[in-house]
Amino acid sequence: MIIKQVSVFLENKSGRLNEVTKILGEAGVNISAFTIADTSDFGILRMIVSDADKACSALKEKSFSVQTTDVVLAKTPNKAGSLSKLLEVLQQEEVFIEYMYAFSMKDEGAVTVIRPTRVERCLEMMQKHKTELLGTDELYQL
Amino acid sequence: MIWNEKIECASRDEMAAVQSERLIQTVQRIYHNIPSYRAKMQEVGLLPGDIKSIEDLKNLPFTNKTDLRDNYPFGMFTVPMSEIVRVHASSGTTGKPTVVGYTRNDLNMWAEVVTRTLCMAGVSRDDIVQIAYGYGLFTGGLGMHYGTENLGATVIPISGGNTQKQIQLMQDFGTSVIACTPSYALFLSEVMADMGIAPEDLNLRVGIFGAEPWSEGMRKEIEAKLKLKAIDIYGLSEVIGPGVSCECEHQVGMHINEDHFIPEIINPDTHEPVEPGQVGELVFSTVTKEGIPILRYRTRDLTRLIYDKCECGRTLVRMEKCKGRSDDMLIIRGVNVFPSQIETVLLEMSETEPHYLLIVERQGTLDVLKLMVEVQEQFFSDEIRVLEKLKKKITHNLQSMLGISVDVKLVEPKTIERTAGKSKRVIDNRKI
Numbered sequence: 001m002i003i004k005q006v007s008v009f010l011e012n013k014s015g016r017l018n019e020v021t022k023i024l025g026e027a028g029v030n031i032s033a034f035t036i037a038d039t040s041d042f043g044i045l046r047m048i049v050s051d052a053d054k055a056c057s058a059l060k061e062k063s064f065s066v067q068t069t070d071v072v073l074a075k076t077p078n079k080a081g082s083l084s085k086l087l088e089v090l091q092q093e094e095v096f097i098e099y100m101y102a103f104s105m106k107d108e109g110a111v112t113v114i115r116p117t118r119v120e121r122c123l124e125m126m127q128k129h130k131t132e133l134l135g136t137d138e139l140y141q142l
Numbered sequence: 143m144i145w146n147e148k149i150e151c152a153s154r155d156e157m158a159a160v161q162s163e164r165l166i167q168t169v170q171r172i173y174h175n176i177p178s179y180r181a182k183m184q185e186v187g188l189l190p191g192d193i194k195s196i197e198d199l200k201n202l203p204f205t206n207k208t209d210l211r212d213n214y215p216f217g218m219f220t221v222p223m224s225e226i227v228r229v230h231a232s233s234g235t236t237g238k239p240t241v242v243g244y245t246r247n248d249l250n251m252w253a254e255v256v257t258r259t260l261c262m263a264g265v266s267r268d269d270i271v272q273i274a275y276g277y278g279l280f281t282g283g284l285g286m287h288y289g290t291e292n293l294g295a296t297v298i299p300i301s302g303g304n305t306q307k308q309i310q311l312m313q314d315f316g317t318s319v320i321a322c323t324p325s326y327a328l329f330l331s332e333v334m335a336d337m338g339i340a341p342e343d344l345n346l347r348v349g350i351f352g353a354e355p356w357s358e359g360m361r362k363e364i365e366a367k368l369k370l371k372a373i374d375i376y377g378l379s380e381v382i383g384p385g386v387s388c389e390c391e392h393q394v395g396m397h398i399n400e401d402h403f404i405p406e407i408i409n410p411d412t413h414e415p416v417e418p419g420q421v422g423e424l425v426f427s428t429v430t431k432e433g434i435p436i437l438r439y440r441t442r443d444l445t446r447l448i449y450d451k452c453e454c455g456r457t458l459v460r461m462e463k464c465k466g467r468s469d470d471m472l473i474i475r476g477v478n479v480f481p482s483q484i485e486t487v488l489l490e491m492s493e494t495e496p497h498y499l500l501i502v503e504r505q506g507t508l509d510v511l512k513l514m515v516e517v518q519e520q521f522f523s524d525e526i527r528v529l530e531k532l533k534k535k536i537t538h539n540l541q542s543m544l545g546i547s548v549d550v551k552l553v554e555p556k557t558i559e560r561t562a563g564k565s566k567r568v569i570d571n572r573k574i
């Protein structure tokens with residue numbers, strides 16, 4: 001299943017990330033996972049949140065540049081070599097990845113957020129290889 | 143030494159008589175040779191015969207930079223091309239350059255006025271003058287060159303750049319006068335220090351600095367670092383080039399060669415002449431030029447005129463150091479930059495009007511142009527490389543339009559202050 005990731009443009013200056021989390025907190029949006037890609041003067045904050053639409057409108061209201069991007073969430077067991085196995089599948093099926101980030105949760109396993117160049121194909125191939133996928137609701141319940 | 147004492151020390155009445163006679167002739171020639179200016183005169187019901195003295199100058203229509211551009215390249219020339227012996231073009235970057243043409247007489251007159259300014263600066267035929275203004279389409283190098291030769295001083299026609307060699311030659315040739323932009327003079331002093339050369343090792347005595355705005359503070363700094371007298375020279379290619387006006391050794395305003403270039407100060411909003419001594423926009427009418435005479439040219443430079451007799455003995459009217467511009471043009475490293483050009487580049491890249499802020503700073507001796515662009519939805523991408531590419535593209539497009547490098551920074555929306563709905567587009571931190 002395709003998940004909407006929320007991306008926010010941030011300048012590299014103090015307090016900006018805090019500003020975003022504050023806005024989302026006030027809007028009652030929970031952040032399940034996030035990562036920041038940065039350069040010397042700006043960065044992109046990417047987040048998986050409980051309500052992407054709500055997050056977008058709250059941030060836009062405060063003049064942030066916001067975008068949603070389709071990503072796939074893959075769940076792998078919390079043991080050595082499982083991420084490698086997942087990547088091997090993707091490589092074998094020629095699914096190219098723009099970027100990815102992951103977080104692990106002790107007992108429930110690890111979740112990898114993947115932004116493939118072609119989302120549909122990625123999903124198809126993962127289903128074919130029986131990779132466990134996560135929806136937002138499930139992620140939120142973790 | 144005063145090069146042309148008769149005219150440089152003439153009484154106000156004598157000067158007015160010379161100016162009036164020359165103005166009448168110039169109006170005749172322009173009216174009969176330049177259709178665009180004739181149309182302007184007809185529009186306000188003026189015939190050449192209505193201009194009887196300099197008192198009538200204020201009734202004539204203005205000439206703007208756009209008039210030169212609209213008549214690109216040679217439409218404002220009043221003589222056939224066979225009479226034109228040289229052209230120069232401004233470094234302006236809005237679309238087409240402004241082209242000016244000189245007849246043989248124009249070049250002689252130009253050399254004469256530059257020679258006068260050199261004498262004002264205290265230069266004599268015994269001096270060795272290193273000309274580090276650019277030679278080429280820019281008027282700075284060649285303009286200074288022929289004036290210096292006309293004076294009889296020794297010219298080192300080194301042109302701009304190649305700083306280490308400049309210093310080497312100063313040392314080897316015993317350069318006593320340096321002519322360049324004030325920011326380059328400061329840069330020279332820095333490189334000298336790096337090379338372990340003290341100003342005492344050189345023979346420098348006078349610096350003739352122009353082509354960009356500079357402050358009294360900068361003058362003190364240059365004088366301290368290079369151990370010379372820093373003289374301000376003013377000129378613009380539309381009028382002639384360098385030599386329109388220059389300070390004398392007393393450094394109390396620049397004497398205008400007003401028997402050739404009649405100055406006026408107007409209120410840039412009402413276009414009316416200001417009260418004597420008040421600050422306003424400087425307007426020039428050339429009254430001896432043949433190639434491209436120009437009436438009431440709006441320089442956009444803000445200054446005031448001083449008519450008191452100077453201690454040097456000259457009666458030529460003086461203009462104060464320019465205090466700014468009546469338009470939003472910036473002069474960065476000798477290049478004219480208009481914010482509208484930046485807007486054009488940004489508009490070409492997006493559907494909606496971008497918000498931006500231009501910041502000009504002087505880092506050390508170099509003017510640096512920074513551009514902050516708000517990353518609004520139309521620019522935003524989730525991928526770093528797309529944003530980096532956007533930044534590179536803006537930088538590249540600006541570089542090719544302006545000819546100078548711009549440091550582009552992407553910022554969050556609404557970070558640029560809006561004043562009355564419109565964003566404040568330029569901050570000049572150079573303190574000049």
Ligand SMILES: [Zn+2]
Nearest residue numbers: 390452454456
């Ligand atoms: Zn004087």
